[in-house]
Each structure stands twice: as C-alpha cells, then as structure tokens.
Amino acid sequence: MVYAQQTMEMQPRKKHILAALVENKPGVLNRVASLFRRRNFNVDSLTVGRTHRPYMSRMTIAVDATRGDANRIRQNLYKLINVIDVAVISNEPHVSRDLALIKVRSDDADSRNQLTELCERYPARIVDIGPKVAIVEITAQEDIVESLIAALEPIGIVEMVRTGVVAMGRGIRILDSDYEPMLPSAANGNAVSIV
Amino acid sequence: MAMLTGAEIIWECILREGVNLVFGYPGGAILPTYDALSKYPQMHHVLVRHEQGAAHMADGYARATGKVGVAIATSGPGATNLVTGIATAMLDSTPLVCITGQVPRSVIGSDAFQEIDVTGITLPITKHNYLVTDAAELAYTIKEAFFIARTGRPGPVLVDVPKDVQNQKVEFEYPEGEIRLPGYLPPMTTSDDLVASALELINKAERPIILAGHGVMMSGAVAELRELAERAGIPVALTLLGKGAMPEEHPLTLGMMGMHGTAAANHAIQQSDVLIALGMRFDDRVTGNIKTYSPDSKKIHIDIDPSELNKNIRVDVGIAGDIHSVLKQILPGVKPTQHGAWLNQIRDWQEDTDERDIIKRDTGETLYGAQVINDLWRFTDGKAVTVTDVGQHQMLSAQYYAHQRPATMITSGGLGTMGFGLPGAIGAKLGKPEEEVWSISGDGGFQMTMCELATAVQENAAVKIAIINNGFLGMVRQWQELFHGRRYNETVMFSPDFCKVAEAYGIPSRRVTTRAEIEEAIAWARSIEGPTLLEFVVEKEEMVYPMVPAGADLHAMLRRPKPGEAEEAK
Numbered sequence: 074m075v076y077a078q079q080t081m082e083m084q085p086r087k088k089h090i091l092a093a094l095v096e097n098k099p100g101v102l103n104r105v106a107s108l109f110r111r112r113n114f115n116v117d118s119l120t121v122g123r124t125h126r127p128y129m130s131r132m133t134i135a136v137d138a139t140r141g142d143a144n145r146i147r148q149n150l151y152k153l154i155n156v157i158d159v160a161v162i163s164n165e166p167h168v169s170r171d172l173a174l175i176k177v178r179s180d181d182a183d184s185r186n187q188l189t190e191l192c193e194r195y196p197a198r199i200v201d202i203g204p205k206v207a208i209v210e211i212t213a214q215e216d217i218v219e220s221l222i223a224a225l226e227p228i229g230i231v232e233m234v235r236t237g238v239v240a241m242g243r244g245i246r247i248l249d250s251d252y253e254p255m256l257p258s259a260a261n262g263n264a265v266s267i268v
Numbered sequence: 269m270a271m272l273t274g275a276e277i278i279w280e281c282i283l284r285e286g287v288n289l290v291f292g293y294p295g296g297a298i299l300p301t302y303d304a305l306s307k308y309p310q311m312h313h314v315l316v317r318h319e320q321g322a323a324h325m326a327d328g329y330a331r332a333t334g335k336v337g338v339a340i341a342t343s344g345p346g347a348t349n350l351v352t353g354i355a356t357a358m359l360d361s362t363p364l365v366c367i368t369g370q371v372p373r374s375v376i377g378s379d380a381f382q383e384i385d386v387t388g389i390t391l392p393i394t395k396h397n398y399l400v401t402d403a404a405e406l407a408y409t410i411k412e413a414f415f416i417a418r419t420g421r422p423g424p425v426l427v428d429v430p431k432d433v434q435n436q437k438v439e440f441e442y443p444e445g446e447i448r449l450p451g452y453l454p455p456m457t458t459s460d461d462l463v464a465s466a467l468e469l470i471n472k473a474e475r476p477i478i479l480a481g482h483g484v485m486m487s488g489a490v491a492e493l494r495e496l497a498e499r500a501g502i503p504v505a506l507t508l509l510g511k512g513a514m515p516e517e518h519p520l521t522l523g524m525m526g527m528h529g530t531a532a533a534n535h536a537i538q539q540s541d542v543l544i545a546l547g548m549r550f551d552d553r554v555t556g557n558i559k560t561y562s563p564d565s566k567k568i569h570i571d572i573d574p575s576e577l578n579k580n581i582r583v584d585v586g587i588a589g590d591i592h593s594v595l596k597q598i599l600p601g602v603k604p605t606q607h608g609a610w611l612n613q614i615r616d617w618q619e620d621t622d623e624r625d626i627i628k629r630d631t632g633e634t635l636y637g638a639q640v641i642n643d644l645w646r647f648t649d650g651k652a653v654t655v656t657d658v659g660q661h662q663m664l665s666a667q668y669y670a671h672q673r674p675a676t677m678i679t680s681g682g683l684g685t686m687g688f689g690l691p692g693a694i695g696a697k698l699g700k701p702e703e704e705v706w707s708i709s710g711d712g713g714f715q716m717t718m719c720e721l722a723t724a725v726q727e728n729a730a731v732k733i734a735i736i737n738n739g740f741l742g743m744v745r746q747w748q749e750l751f752h753g754r755r756y757n758e759t760v761m762f763s764p765d766f767c768k769v770a771e772a773y774g775i776p777s778r779r780v781t782t783r784a785e786i787e788e789a790i791a792w793a794r795s796i797e798g799p800t801l802l803e804f805v806v807e808k809e810e811m812v813y814p815m816v817p818a819g820a821d822l823h824a825m826l827r828r829p830k831p832g833e834a835e836e837a838k
C-alpha cells in the first residue's frame with residue numbers, strides 16, 4: 074500500500090480576520106482568550122468594544138492561520154455559550170482599520186519636516202508636538218499602518234500603541250443579532266464590564 | 269410567590285430537572301445549601317469520601333442512566349478536588365452539573381479563607397460555567413446549566429454560588445418556558461446535498477467500514493446504526509466509548525479500533541475505500557499516525573459538534589448534525605448490498621487473531637488478566653455493566669468483555685483518569701440499581717480512590733469489585749518493556765492486602781490466584797447482596813496485544829506471537 078495523504082498543515086497560512094458578536098458579560102474576553110491559548114491558535118490582535126446594542130459586544134480577531142484553521146477557530150468560537158455569532162470577515166469584501174499612536178523624535182527641523190511630509194502622504198496627522206517628541210496618529214488598513222511605521226523608523230520611534238484591527242463586511246453583509254438576554258443583569262449592559 | 273433562599277432554590281431547581289440523587293461533600297461555603305437539604309426529603313444526597321469521587325460518581329451515574337449527574341462541593345479545596353472529575357467528564361462529553369460554594373460576595377477577590385477562582389480554574393474544562401452574584405438569577409442559571417449540560421454535545425457545567433447568595437431570600441418563581449441561547453444548538457438534520465453525497469459514497473463502496481463512537485449512543489442512534497450496517501453489509505468498528513453502540517456478538521462487529529484495537533478493525537480501517545465515522549472524533553489513540561491513516565478511503569464524518577469535522581482527519585463529506593436524525597435521512601437511500609470478498613478478508617484477519625489469543629492457551633498455574641475478564645464476561649452472560657479504571661485491565665475489558673447494549677461499558681477514555689473506576693461504578697450502581705455493576709481496576713488505580721469503599725458500604729451500593737493485581741503500574745510497565753529497555757522505574761508497586769482492606773470496611777472478599785478458581789469466585793461474589801471484592805493475582809508481565817505504538821501507523825501493530833513463534837518484543 075502507498076500511504077500519502079495531504080495533511081492539514083499543507084494549506085498556506087495567511088492573515089484572517091474574524092468577527093464575533095458576544096454577550097456583554099463578565100468573563101467573556103477571558104473565555105475567548107483561553108480558547109485561543111488552549112487550541113494553540115496564534116492571535117495577531119484581538120479587540121473588543123461595545124455595539125449599538127447594550128448587551129452585545131463585538132470582537133475582532135486577526136490570526137495568522139490556514140483557511141482550515143480559520144474555519145476551526147470560527148467553529149470553536151461558536152461553541153462558546155456567550156458567543157452569539159461569528160464570521161470570517163476576511164473571506165469576503167470588507168473594510169478593515171487599525172489605529173496607531175506613534176511617538177517619534179522631533180527635536181530638530183529635519184525630523185519635523187519629515188513628519189509633516191509623511192503626514193501628507195499617509196492618512197496620518199500629528200496630534201501632539203513638543204520640543205523633543207511628537208505623536209503621530211494614523212487610522213488605516215493594517216498594511217498602510219505598517220508602511221508608515223517603516224517610514225518613521227529612521228526618524229526614531231520612541232513609543233507606540235496600536236488598537237489592533239477592526240473590520241466590517243462591505244455592503245449588505247451584516248453581522249448583527251436581535252438577541253435579547255433572559256437575565257436582568259445581562260440586559261443591563263452598562264453596568265457590566267466585559268472583562 | 270414564595271420567598272425562598274438561594275439554597276432552597278438550588279434544591280428546587282435540581283429536583284425539577286428530574287434529579288433526586290446527588291453526590292457531594294459539605295464545607296463552610298456550601299453549608300447553607302446543606303442546611304436547606306432537610307427540607308427536601310425526596311432528595312437523596314450521597315456523602316462521598318473525596319470530592320473527586322463525587323464528580324466521578326455523578327459521571328458514572330450520568331453514563332449509566334443518560335441523565336445529568338450532579339456533584340456538590342464547598343469552595344476552595346472542595347472545588348479543586350472536583351477538577352479531575354470535571355475534566356474527565358469534559359473529555360468524554362458526559363452531562364454533569366457541579367455546584368460549588370464560594371466565599372461571600374463582599375470578600376471575593378480578597379484571598380479570603382478557602383477562596384479560589386473556580387470558574388477561572390474550570391474555564392477550559394467545562395462546557396460552560398457561572399458565578400451567580402444574585403439569588404434572583406439562580407433559578408434561571410441552574411436551569412440553563414442543566415440545559416447546556418445535556419443538549420448538543422453534552423458536557424460538564426459548573427455553577428459557583430457565593431455563601432451569601434445561598435442565604436439571600438428572593439421571590440421564587442420557577443422559570444417555565446424554553447432556554448434561549450442564540451447560536452448555541454447546531455442543526456439536527458442536514459441538507460439534501462450532503463445526504464446525497466454521503467449516499468453516493470456508501471452505495472458505491474466496495475470495502476466500507478463504519479466507525480461508531482459514543483455519539484451514536486448519546487443521540488439514540490443504535491437502531492439506525494444497526495440498520496445501516498445490516499442493510500449495506502458494512503462491518504462496524506467501535507471506539508472505546510463506542511462499545512455498546514453495536515452488539516459485539518453481531519457478526520458485523522469488529523470490536524474496538526485503535527491502539528489496542530482488534531487487528532481486524534485496524535486493518536479494515538487502513539484498507540477500506542469508504543469510511544463512515546459516526547459520533548467519534550479521530551482521537552490519536554484511534555488513528556495512530558494521521559499521515560498514513562486510512563489512505564485510500566473517502567471519508568464521511570457525522571458529528572453533533574461542527575468543530576470536530578476536519579479537526580484531525582480531513583474528510584470528504586462532513587456533516588454537523590444529530591446522528592439519529594441524519595441517519596434517518598440517509599437510510600432510505602441506502603441500497604441493500606453485500607460485500608462478500610471484503611468480509612472474507614476480514615474473517616482471515618480474525619482467524620489469525622484467534623491463533624494468537626492468550627485465552628486459547630494453557631498457561632498452567634499462571635493467571636492472566638485477559639482470562640479473568642474473559643471469564644467475567646462468560647459467567648455474567650455478557651450482561652453486566654462494567655466500569656473500569658485506566659490501564660491494562662481497561663484495555664483487556666474492552667477486548668475481552670463483549671458488550672451487547674449501550675451504557676454497559678463505562679470508562680474514562682479521553683482523559684484516561686486513574687481512580688475513576690470505583691467511584692464511577694458506585695455512581696452507575698446507584699443510578700441503575702437493577703443492573704449488575706462490576707468495577708474493574710488495577711492495583712494502582714484502585715488505590716487512588718479506594719476511600720470510596722466506605723461510600724459503597726454506607727450507601728449499600730452493591731458493586732462487585734474486581735482488582736486485577738499485577739504488582740505493577742501495568743500499562744506503564746508495558747511501555748517500559750517495549751520502549752525503555754525494561755527499566756521498570758517507579759512502576760513496581762507495593763499494595764496493601766486488598767482482602768484485609770475490604771474486611772476493614774466490612775466488605776466480603778476473596779483472593780483468586782488460578783484460573784480454576786475464577787468461576788466459583790464470581791458466582792460467590794454475585795450471590796452476595798451488598799458490595800463484594802475479588803482480588804485476582806495475575807501475571808506480573810502480561811502484555812496487552814495488539815498494540816500500535818504511539819504515533820505509529822495503525823496497521824503497524826505489535827502482535828502476540830503465535831504458538832511456536834519467538835516473542836517479538838522482548
């Protein structure tokens with residue numbers, strides 16, 4: 074007999090973006106984080122924030138994975154009781170944004186000129202400037218953020234923070250749920266933090 | 269509306285789930301709940317000797333009865349003692365609800381006496397868990413916990429209740445109506461397209477095989493499985509937890525698959541052209557090397573849990589659904605077929621196995637564990653519920669006890685928890701008093717939870733206990749023999765005189781050292797009303813064959829040599 078079977082690992086890895094609607098309850102972020110650790114999935118970024126519904130939050134999770142893995146992540150997320158719905162946003166046309174605050178050296182005319190120039194070329198702006206350092210803010214697709222960071226590198230980055238990717242399907246691809254919780258505490262979303 | 273305390277609500281809600289038998293151990297943080305127990309005389313509480321025993325008993329009870337098992341413990345050490353039992357239930361998908369006491373709300377997070385973050389600890393080993401912070405939410409939460417535990421792919425759910433919430437008085441109204449959990453339950457049935465794809469493969473197969481797991485029994489698909497196998501002439505291999513899904517004496521049943529599966533099952537899997545996996549999850553103990561697993565087959569996988577599809581083995585037709593419902597959809601399209609040549613090939617493998625079988629040999633004065641299990645099967649007419657521990661005796665029980673009915677092989681498969689056997693058997697017996705329940709353990713695992721002998725006596729749980737004493741941690745010794753040059757580091761084990769231990773608990777016992785004594789000893793044990801214990805002193809270096817070494821190809825089994833052949837392993 075000849076034994077040859079394609080194994081799961083042979084699919085190419087790439088960046089996938091998943092979005093999960095979750096109940097706005099204590100411990101939910103912990104459950105999701107625990108799932109990723111336990112199943113050995115590598116998270117690039119994970120963001121969470123409120124939605125227009127008080128008892129529902131939305132997470133955006135960027136992973137470096139094969140298509141099969143992204144699907145497994147979706148199914149495993151779905152198994153969590155507090156997860157209302159999940160979609161692999163990156164499988165379809167979508168808009169994605171990452172926000173970065175980058176503190177850069179600005180202690181001479183040359184660096185300041187460069188910063189102004191870069192902020193014209195990129196969807197970025199200077200939000201704070203002093204005699205020593207300036208803060209550049211950019212909100213853009215992740216690769217554009219990366220490109221700006223590379224361009225700022227020679228000037229001298231001294232501090233940086235990023236939100237991680239958030240994403241939404243284009244057009245009528247809508248990820249929403251009219252779910253309403255049974256218990257009063259869960260409905261009272263403002264009083265309960267997600268962590 | 270009645271005003272009830274949180275503690276009373278806990279009991280009210282458990283009773284309304286149809287559960288009137290729970291397993292637990294009291295302590296400070298759960299005391300209000302124990303205090304309220306006297307108001308519920310219809311509730312029977314089994315006092316265990318260690319909380320791990322409570323979880324295993326609830327688990328054994330659940331597996332034997334199909335109902336949700338309930339375990340109760342106090343905060344801190346009580347809760348952490350449950351952990352192994354919860355993990356055992358998680359990996360074998362048994363429905364459990366664990367209720368733990370917690371320190372009062374006002375001191376949560378202050379490292380108060382016996383405070384432990386039990387929802388944090390059990391997060392990855394429960395299907396879901398809750399910390400209830402208001403007695404007004406207790407009833408709904410417990411109802412939801414039971415619902416989650418028993419529906420979909422069952423599993424353990426933990427509800428942590430602070431002491432002051434147990435004392436809190438609130439208006440109690442049982443939440444009638446359905447539990448609504450968006451995105452929780454996968455569809456039961458499947459699409460016509462997937463049914464057609466499955467049928468296309470099944471009807472054209474030349475060398476088909478069915479792999480039946482625990483899920484077949486949990487979804488109540490035993491009759492449908494048999495109909496599929498018989499109509500299409502397909503042999504059935506069973507997972508360890510799938511034992512009982514198909515009567516083992518049925519001519520189409522090949523017995524267990526995998527590491528210690530039958531040679532016929534493993535060869536048939538490797539050479540099949542269509543593999544139909546039902547309610548099983550391609551565990552590594554079942555597949556061996558996944559790169560060479562059943563290489564020429566098209567694979568159909570039906571499971572209630574979508575995340576199991578394509579997890580370990582890439583399949584051609586993956587169906588997420590309830591096996592009972594999906595088989596009902598598939599069956600009308602299955603053509604009556606016979607696979608004569610394929611079944612003949614399988615017979616040849618089985619005959620080869622017969623020649624190697626230790627049961628057929630005269631071993632003189634030496635008693636073998638395999639003989640004990642085989643005789644136990646014979647002298648109980650194959651009708652007992654066997655609850656095993658973990659190790660060689662477990663694999664021998666899978667190999668030599670031919671289970672005919674669902675829920676008659678109860679064993680820790682996924683986690684492989686030593687110490688499960690005795691408490692698991694007590695739980696099963698208390699849940700199914702009309703069944704003959706045998707607890708089968710090794711000398712090692714038995715000592716992990718033998719404190720529960722006292723529970724068996726106190727509850728007069730008439731479990732028949734068989735200890736297969738080989739003086740070793742046998743299964744580990746087997747690995748040391750095969751893969752570590754027979755260096756038996758830390759597997760030689762001193763044990764107490766098990767008959768004297770039994771005597772100390774007031775349990776009648778006998779020691780058996782030869783094959784000739786087995787029949788009489790078993791008859792004696794069966795004739796006694798309460799719990800009894802038999803110690804079988806067996807060959808120290810017995811081997812469980814066949815064996816697929818971990819990670820090896822499934823067909824690359826180490827076999828017991830035929831008579832006259834040299835032993836291959838030593």
Ligand SMILES: Cc1ncc(C[n+]2csc(CCOP(=O)(O)OP(=O)(O)O)c2C)c(N)n1
Nearest residue numbers: 659660661684686710711712713741742743
């Ligand atoms: C709690 C736990 N610890 C360790 C192991 C590893 N282990 C698996 S089988 C085995 C030996 C079991 O010996 P015994 O109970 O005497 O049974 P036998 O194999 O001899 O039948 C051990 C130590 C385990 N499965 N569970």
